[in-house]
Every structure is written in C-alpha cells, then in structure tokens.
Amino acid sequence: MILPLLIAAATPEPSPSASPEALISESVITEGIKVTNKALIYGGTAIAIYLVLFILGRFFKRRFQVPLGWFYHIFCLTFALFVAQMLPMIDFGVAEEHVNAAVVLSGAFIVITLLRHYFVAIFGRGDGMNAKVPKLLSQLVSLVVFLFAFVIVIQNIYGQPLGGLLAGAGVVGIVLGLALQDTLGNLFAGFAIYFGGQFKPGDWLKVGEEHAEIMEVNWRSTRLRTCDDIYLDIPNSNITKETVTNFSHPTARHALRIEVGLDYDVAPTKVRKVLVEACLMGKGVLAEPAPAVFLKEFAASSITYDLKFWIEDHGCFEEILSSVRTNLWYALRRHNISIPYPIQLETQYVPAVQPPDCPALIKDGLKKVFFASVLNDGQKTYLVDHARVVSFGEGEKLIKQGDAGSSMYIILEGLADVLVDIGGAIRSVAKINPGECIGEMSLLTGEARSATIVALEDTTAVEIDKSVLAPIIADSPELVENLSDLLARRRLQNEGVLSESTNSALLAEKQQDYQSNFLRKLRKFFEL
Template identity: 35%
Template sequence: MDLQQLPGYLTMALPLLAYAAFLVVMHVGQRRLGALAALKVPLHLAALGLLLRVGAANLPTPWPARLLPYSEALIIFAGVVLIIRAVDAIGVGYLLARLQKRHVPHILRQGAILLADFIAALIVLRQYLNLDVTSLVATSAVVSFVVGLASQDLLGSVLAGLVIGVERPIAHGNWVNVNGMEGRVVDVTWRRTRIETRDGDFILLPNNVVMKDTVTNYTLPSPLHRVRVEVGAHYRHPPNQVKAAMIAAARQCPEVLAEPAPSVFLESFGDSSINYRLNAWTMDYGRQEAIRDEVNCLIWYQFQREGIEIPFPIRTLVAPPPEPSAHEQRQDQIERIVPLLLDSEVFQGVSAPDLLAVADRMNLLTFGAGEMLFNEGDHGDSLYLLAQGRAQVIKRTPEGGQALLATLEEGQCLGEMALLLGLPRTASVRLERDSRVVEIKADLFRELIRAHPSFLDHLSRLVDQRQRANQELAQALAQQKTADAAGGIGQILRKIKSALGL
C-alpha cells in the first residue's frame, strides 16, 4: 500500500466512524426517548446520504459524479419521509387522537405511512435518478403476486390485522380468551396478536387464527364481570342463614359492586355439605383471582362469627347413635306443642290432659322464609299456630295489588275464621322468616267440643270478637247479623256446628 494514499483512506473511514457513532446515539436515545422512534427511518436515510456524499468525494474519477445523484436522492427522500412522519404525528396523533378523542387504528396509520413512503420513493427515483418507475411497478406487481401465492397465511394474517384494527373486536389492555388461551392483550400488529397470560407468559397468535377462532372478550363492550365463589355449609344450618352470611361477607369486599348486588344460590346437596354459589360483580376481570381470595376469606370469618360450620370434604363412616323411636319422637313433639296450646286464646278453657290427648295428632311443620302458608280463596280445613318465626297477613286489593293487613308473632293463631265458619280463606299468609307451625285439623276440634261443650261457646265469642275487628268479614256477613249481640253469637254458634259437622 502506498503511504501517500493513507490520508485518503482515513478520510473515507471518518464518515463510517461518524455513522457508527450516530447508530449508538440513536439506540441510546430511542430507549430513553420514545418519540425518536418515529424519526428513526428518516434520520438513517439522511445519515446514509451524507455518508455516501462524503465517501464519494474521496473516490477516484468518475465515481464522485456517478454517486452524487444517489446521495442527493437519499437526502431528499429522507426529508420527504420526515415530512410524512410529521404530518402523521401532528394530524393524526395530536389533532385527531388527542384533541378530538377519535380512535385511529394503529395498523391503518402504519399502512398509510408505508403507502406514502412508497409513492415518495417512486417520485424521487423518477425525478432524481431518471428511472422508469412504470416497469418497476409492473415488476413489483409480478413479484408481489408470486410472493403472495407463496405466503397466503402471511397475507391472511395481515388482512386479519387490518380487520382487527378497524372493527376492534379486541384492543390493547383487553382480557380475552382465544381458543382456551386466556390473557391480556399487550400488542396487536400487522401479523400477530400478543397475549400475556396470568402466569406471565406471552402467546403470539397470528391474526388470521384470532379471526377464525372463538374469542371471548371480558373487557368489551363493558368491563362488568361476575365472580363466582362456591362454599359448602353443614346440613344443620338453615339455607337462609347461610345465604345471608355469604352476602354480608361479600359486601365487605371493596371491589365487589353494590349494583348489581351479590346473590347466593343453593347449588346442590353434597355428601357432607349443602353447596352454595355466590355471584359477585366487579369491574376488573384481571383482579378476579384476588377478589375471589378476599371474598373467600371474608366468608370464613363471617361463618366463624355466626357459628356456621364448613365441613371437611371427606366421607367419614360414623356409627350413628340410636335414633329415638317413633313414640319418643311424638312425645318430644307433644312436649313442644302443648305449652303453646295452653297459652293460646283459642284453647282457653280446655284442660291440659285433654290437649295432651289430641296433641300427638297435630303436625309440627317447618317453612322457609317467603313460603306461603295458604292463599286467599283456599278451602280452610285447618287452623295453624305459629310456634316459631313471623308471618304476614296479605289481602288482594281491588286494583290487583296486595295490602299488608297484619304481622303475626310467635304464639298467635292463623286461619281460625275459615275453619270455624266454613268459609274460604279471606287472606293469604306468607312466612316472613324461617318458621315452625302447628297444624290442627277440624276433627280435633270436634273431639274437644264433645269433651268440653262449653268450648263451643268460647269459640263463638272468640269468632264474634274477631268478626267485629275484621271489617272485610263483617261486610261479608252483614246480611246474617241481627240487631243484638246475643242473636249474632247464636248465628255464629250455628255456623260453627255446621262447619264442624256437629
């Protein structure tokens, strides 16, 4: 190598070193300032144009003259590309997206930029390099056709990406399930959709696969989502108590919405527990695991406070203690019923031994909150005594609605007017909470009246009192009343005898 040519080689090396330094600056700057990403292409083109221009000046003749048009074309093209990026940033990114709050799909923006770059490249090639762009376009069309046949799946993904960008069935940040793969959408490009799973893994799905498969979007059109919590409780706890405890626990979770309100359903009767399902609503599907965890913990503490047992989900072979005989069960029932009968105003004047004689034929029934004991218009062949709980007396109004007439507490009787007068039920009775009710049939009254004739007079006076207090029944019996009270009681006595077959 001639030492006299060494400075010339050093002069050619300086632009290469400068371009390498420029690449380093771009790499570091892009990591620290994301806005430089849009300037990456035009700055690279301009740097290459300048490098070519400086390098050509140190080459022997005729290379400088030959390379100068290419250098100018690169620099001009870099300027046009920079203008295209500026128009996109100002017109679309700022005016449309930020000021007018209009969503422009990222894929469409990128497609428009690429098309503008392609047209600008054709113009620069025609004006500055005198190339026949018509033949170039025809050649590129043929090449595109051949490439398209060889890469149909790729083109399908690109077209599907365009459809996703326009229709937006999924978008960045959405929680989705694609063909059993669940995760959060972190990126949608021309070719593929990237999903991050709950395990922190990334799934790359071609866009044509996303468009073909069933996609469940948990975020659009509304982020409202239901969280299910299943719990088993011991059989000895009434369902309404367990449901109330689960709802109270769910309402303590700050991420559970008040509307729609939490609800609980009895799902099934399992081997060792009654299984319940709580439905709670949240606005963040991504937090459903944390919400389910918190609600489960709150249910456990709520059950502890209320003494509700969550049984072990196992089968245990236990030798049960000897069950009481049928006679012992009836005796226990009689011991519960007789004190209630003695305290009731209906059975005043009847001795305890006589009540004991018929109590074993009375039924002690259990009802849940909201159940109907009987309905208005039903045939009345029984009297009921409220042993435990609370009941509401309801009557239909002429307008078709319902009116609450009274609320009955423990120890009060229900349905005596229909039974004693042989009339249909004049009102309906709904149990307000879990209740136990003693059912007394008409034949038991006949036995008591035969044993105690004065009991019939007591019932007549009781019905007369109820009749006077009940405005609706007084109107129904208005034609049968006489002017004096004695006559009214006499008619009531005859109606009771007729209703009971005496």
C-alpha cells in the first residue's frame, strides 16, 4: 500500500488548459518517472534479497563448512530477480522465463553441492562420515538432479512438449549407443558393482592371479592396488565377467591353505600336532577358529597334507604365508619329519653343506648343565648319544608359560627372550645367551613352564628330554638322592640363603626340607 501512494505522490497532475504539445511532454515525463520508480523499487528489492541470501550463505559456510562456491552467488542473484519481478507493479514479459529458468538451473547446482557435502550420511555405506563412497554414485545423483531441473525448465517454464525432443533424442541415443557401446557397458557394470553390494572400496579381491584392494569404483572402471603398490585400472564390464574372490565379504576373517608333502614313515596324528603348533606361532594367524590339518592325498613319494588356518588382514597375506612356512620348516626339522624329494632315480644325496657334528656339540653343551657334576662318564656318554640338537627360527617359541614340561634346552647359538605373563601383561624379564640353560626344573620334576622363551634370532640348542634321562635314573636309583640334594642347594642359592644366613642349624633344616620335597617330586615324575 505504501509503494503505490509514493508513486502517485511523485506523479504531477496535468493542467486542463495545457496545449497538446505540453500534454505529450508531460506524458513522456510521467512515464519516465514511473519507469525510474519501478527500476528503483525492483533494483532495491533485488539487492536486499541478494544480501539476505548472501549473509545466510556465509553463515552456513562457516557453521557447517558447506563449499557453496560461485554457483551460490549466481543463484542468489537470479533468485533475487525472480522474487523482485513478482511485485505487482513490475512486468518483464518474455524476460521472466529466462530468469525463472536461470533460478531452476542454478538451484540444481546448489542441490548437487549440498548432496555431495552430505553424501556419505545420506547414501554412504560404512562407518559414518568416514565411509568411502564411489564417485560413480555421486556423479549419478548429480546427473539425475540436473536432468530433473532441465525437464522442469523445458516443459514447465518454456512450455515446450518433450515428445518431439525425446524422439530426436532417441535417434541421437541410438547413434551414441552404437558408438559408445563399451563405455555404456562399463557404466551399467559400474552400477551393478556398487548397487549389487558385492564390492566396495577397501575390500581385498582376487582378480585372475592378482590380489588387490579396491581403491575406487567410477563410471568407467574399477581401480585396485596390489600388494606391490601397483595400481590396476580394470574396465567395469571386464570385472563383472571375471570370477572374483572377495576376501573382505561378508567379514574380513577368512581361511588360507598350505599344502605340504611329508614322509610316509611319520604317523598322521603326529604330523597334525606338529603342523598346528607351528602354524599358531605364525605372524597374523588367528587362534580361533583353530588351524586344521587334512590328509589330502597318498602321492608317489609323500603324503600330502592340507593345512588350513584363519587370518583377518589379507593385505599381509604374503608375510603371513611366509611366516607359517618358515615355522613349518623349523618344526619339521626338530621332529625329524622330512619333506621327501620326488623319487625319479635312486642316487646318493651328498649335501652341499655338511651337517654339524652333533655329538661334539652335545658334549660341549653338557658342560653347562648344573647336574652334570653328579653324572659319571658312562651316563654322560649315554646323554651325548641320545640327546639331540634342534633349531628354532626367529620368532618361534622354545617353551610356553603354563605348559607341562619334560625337557630342557642348552643354548648353543642365538639369542632368546624370556617373557612372563603377569596379570595379562606380557613383560620381557631377561635374555638367554649362548651357554645358558632353560627348563631344568621341568626336566627333573615335571613342573609347568614358568615363562615363555621366544627366539630373537635363529637359535640352535641341545634338547634333553625325560625319555633320555629316565633310563639313566632307572639304572642308578642313588642318582635321585644326589639330584635332590643338588636341587635343594640350587634353590637356596637362588633365594640368597647361603650367603645371608649365619644360623647353620636353620640352614640345614631348610635344605633338608627342600631336599625331601625334590626327592618326592623326582620319584613321582620318574615313577620310581
């Protein structure tokens, strides 16, 4: 109501006695004033709306980090013109259609920008805003929004029927379809890959002979990265025709298998135990589900076993397989299980590297054993003949805390770490160097292992088992008395009693208690 009154007040009334020429001049002036007033009103209204929208855009950009860009300025300008032209005193005529079309098209770009910014939250698959959404889906949504805006402009604003346009577009589409057959095939295959849900960025696949991680699915191809950091760009239509193994779906936990041929002379039950124990020490191998061993085939020169174990990180599958195979080699050697060569022609095999002189190593190692002083020469010779030299690879466990023990080790070469589980926390408490012994108490009394010993490097050791010491003790029952006395003195020495105590009677009583306790354990363990 105020704007028409202002326009009427600003327009002068014509004089009744004026001449025709004066009347024409006054009419021109009046029309000019009206046009000027309309322009001022239109321009002022448009500028006011533009500033309001601009301030709102700055607020959203700073508060929500929405990257609006130059399209937002275009939208603000066209929307301001669109609202201003709706005033009753403004009439643009044909120009209104162009302004309306500009508003719809620029608004479509704003909608696309907002969708891309909040794309993960609306369409994404994964953990919130950190999910990886393929560009293919983002581009598809943008195309749909823009086509929808284009249809509104053509049909609703300009009033053009879409029938003829679609007919012409159909002919053009046929031509383009024939020319871009492969491209369209890749496009639709990309839709199938994403919407089918079989693959997504971050999944590990086996395509052909390649193990690779999906980095991106776009409108033309699927980009993958191998374990060697080599990028593969496979057309979508090709990857949908391949037999693809997905190691990450439905969960990242999956099984790997290793085949190994072993000697016919070894019982399968023993082989299963050795293979499972060696596999569990491999880096990245899961304890649950437990590894399994299957007897697969009676081959020409060996029995083929299939070792199945579970992992979660397929990106490290090569390192895991190498770790398990390395552990198998050492474990099979320690248990005298051979991997036979294919028998083609009977010949004498002469190794390039001569085997070590095991009796000499064992004899030298026995000098480090604390109870060797109570053994006679014949008993020492028996140990040299029946003990064995074993090897452990880096990272293997010689003994495990809590396990029942019946053997000891004398370290000849290498370095080992002593780990103790204290309330669920694993701590390193000592290092075992060449010349040191571990597990004497378990050998003599059968006590459970008090710590875990892990090889820090390739380690060679002499192993003395209960089965080797038992015949010596059975032939010399008096040896039990000597061993119990030796163990009691060793226990007192470890407790520091021998150096600190000045009361000989108390010392003798404590030694007698320890000796009786060890004597009872020795007789029970060796069934005397």
